[in-house]
Amino acid sequence: TEDILRNKSMSIDTEKFQSLMKESRELAKKNWKGSGDAAVEDIWFGIRDKLSSTEFLGYETNQAEGIVLSLLKESKEVKELKSNDEGMIITNQTPFYGESGGQVGDTGEIVNSDFKFKVKDVQKKLGDLFVHYGKVLSGSVKLQDNVEMKIDEDRRNNTRAYHSATHLLHESLRRVLGTHVTQKGSLVESSRLRFDFSHMKSISNEDVEKIETYVNSMVAKKTDVRTRLMTPNEAVENGALALFGEKYGDEVRVLSMGDEKGKYFSTELCGGTHVKNTGDIGKFKIISQ
Numbered sequence: 043t044e045d046i047l048r049n050k051s052m053s054i055d056t057e058k059f060q061s062l063m064k065e066s067r068e069l070a071k072k073n074w075k076g077s078g079d080a081a082v083e084d085i086w087f088g089i090r091d092k093l094s095s096t097e098f099l100g101y102e103t104n105q106a107e108g109i110v111l112s113l114l115k116e117s118k119e120v121k122e123l124k125s126n127d128e129g130m131i132i133t134n135q136t137p138f139y140g141e142s143g144g145q146v147g148d149t150g151e152i153v154n155s156d157f158k159f160k161v162k163d164v165q166k167k168l169g170d171l172f173v174h175y176g177k178v179l180s181g182s183v184k185l186q187d188n189v190e191m192k193i194d195e196d197r198r199n200n201t202r203a204y205h206s207a208t209h210l211l212h213e214s215l216r217r218v219l220g221t222h223v224t225q226k227g228s229l230v231e232s233s234r235l236r237f238d239f240s241h242m243k244s245i246s247n248e249d250v251e252k253i254e255t256y257v258n259s260m261v262a263k264k265t266d267v268r269t270r271l272m273t274p275n276e277a278v279e280n281g282a283l284a285l286f287g288e289k290y291g292d293e294v295r296v297l298s299m300g301d302e303k304g305k306y307f308s309t310e311l312c313g314g315t316h317v318k319n320t321g322d323i324g325k326f327k328i329i330s331q
Contacts (some may be wrong), residue, residue: 095170140166144228157181214256260300264321
């Protein structure tokens with residue numbers, strides 16, 4: 043259906059379009075099941091049908107205003123969350139990063155004059171619906187409430203430093219071990235990173251030192267990180283690496299960082315949050331493999 047909408051040379055009557063949309067939703071539900079509790083996960087399709095996608099503001103800001111569009115308690119929609127209730131909040135926009143691409147979701151708080159909600163985690167459902175998980179510490183939150191959202195800035199800063207380090211690590215691995223190395227997964231937290239990749243044997247101590255030297259040399263140069271928006275094809279034509287398991291839309295963020303003889307050391311497609319300058323990463327050390 044998205045291909046049809048994009049192709050202006052094609053026309054389709056309303057009844058046919060609605061039928062295709064229904065088939066598309068049913069196929070999505072079928073594919074979604076099998077990866078968790080289907081009875082619980084099904085609720086997101088109904089919510090997504092009613093709401094538009096959540097606008098993510100976290101690339102530019104650590105706090106923002108928003109409007110409560112949906113509340114959930116025990117995986118059911120409710121009109122209100124009261125003091126001590128654990129539940130979920132969905133807003134029209136958010137500065138909170140939703141877990142994806144290996145990077146963990148943000149924590150922080152959602153508040154107004156009537157309540158305080160501690161955000162313990164943020165997950166993305168169906169690709170673009172940001173769900174804030176947490177607990178009401180005081181007061182009560184209601185649908186259509188205007189709220190202030192504030193992320194834990196220290197935790198975000200540490201997390202994005204580790205995320206940027208994964209990009210430099212990825213390229214360093216390819217330089218030392220060979221271009222056959224590709225990322226197969228990762229975990230990016232505020233206290234560490236784990237990087238999964240393809241290689242036929244463990245890395246020698248000598249090569250570990252070479253990899254660390256590559257990363258730390260890029261950190262030491264303290265060069266600005268560049269972000270560009272491109273189509274996936276444009277990104278690949280510009281030398282960007284696409285990561286294993288990631289789904290890319292019509293427009294992607296391309297992160298370039300590090301300086302090597304006037305050229306960027308690393309260029310990858312990535313929707314995560316990152317440092318503005320490689321110097322913000324700090325000292326890099328591999329502690330295990």
